[in-house]
Amino acid sequence: xxxxxxxxxxNVATARPRLRGSGPIxxxxxxxxxxxxxxxxxxxxxxxLTDAEISKYxxxxxxxxxxxxxxxxxxxRMERGDPNVRKWYPQLIVLSGNAETEFRxxxxxxxxxxxxxxxxxQTLLKxxxxxxxLVRRNAALALVRFNDPSGRRELRAILEPYPVHAPTEG
Numbered sequence: 001x002x003x004x005x006x007x008x009x010x011n012v013a014t015a016r017p018r019l020r021g022s023g024p025i026x027x028x029x030x031x032x033x034x035x036x037x038x039x040x041x042x043x044x045x046x047x048x049l050t051d052a053e054i055s056k057y058x059x060x061x062x063x064x065x066x067x068x069x070x071x072x073x074x075x076x077r078m079e080r081g082d083p084n085v086r087k088w089y090p091q092l093i094v095l096s097g098n099a100e101t102e103f104r105x106x107x108x109x110x111x112x113x114x115x116x117x118x119x120x121x122q123t124l125l126k127x128x129x130x131x132x133x134l135v136r137r138n139a140a141l142a143l144v145r146f147n148d149p150s151g152r153r154e155l156r157a158i159l160e161p162y163p164v165h166a167p168t169e170g
Contacts, residue, residue: 031124037159047075051084058091064102066097071106078113096123110143121146131163140141 007098041047049057049070056061057070077085085090108127111120120142127139128151137158140151 017129046081053086055091058088058095061098061100064100067100067103068106071095071103071110075110075113078110089117093123096127101132101135103136104130105132108135108142110137112138112145115145115147123149124148125150133157 002106027131047069054070054073057066060066071092074085074088077130092110093132095103097110098104104127108124109131111117114120123147124142125148127135128143130136130139136154140158143149143151144155
């Protein structure tokens with residue numbers, strides 16, 4: 001056999017090492033999947049919290065979703081008839097005076113689940129005077145469970161047209 005490399009007119013290609021272009025793309029795809037999963041997991045309210053986590057989340061006003069997650073967990077425990085939720089009642093009453101509207105309206109809704117609590121009843125009467133209509137309405141709806149007609153005017157106002165004023169022009 002003749003040596004082909006030395007034969008004139010015949011080009012023999014030498015094998016070059018092949019670069020793997022799919023490796024970085026695969027790593028990037030995995031990172032997207034992991035990041036999406038973690039974002040979902042840490043914002044999903046269905047994850048059961050321990051008592052310690054609920055206490056910690058209720059005090060974490062820097063992360064409003066934590067507070068809302070804890071409030072939802074308390075509501076679910078109230079529905080199951082768990083008497084241990086009473087230990088968080090003082091924190092709920094404090095949250096009812098928070099500057100964050102979402103906290104106040106969620107707490108007003110939550111307080112309706114224990115219509116035997118005198119503290120909740122008094123707090124709901126105060127929330128009935130809140131500056132935000134949604135807080136007042138949740139308080140009025142919760143007062144119905146207390147068989148208290150104090151929220152009747154607000155409940156009727158729900159059915160009336162309500163002008164919404166924009167805080168800025170534009």
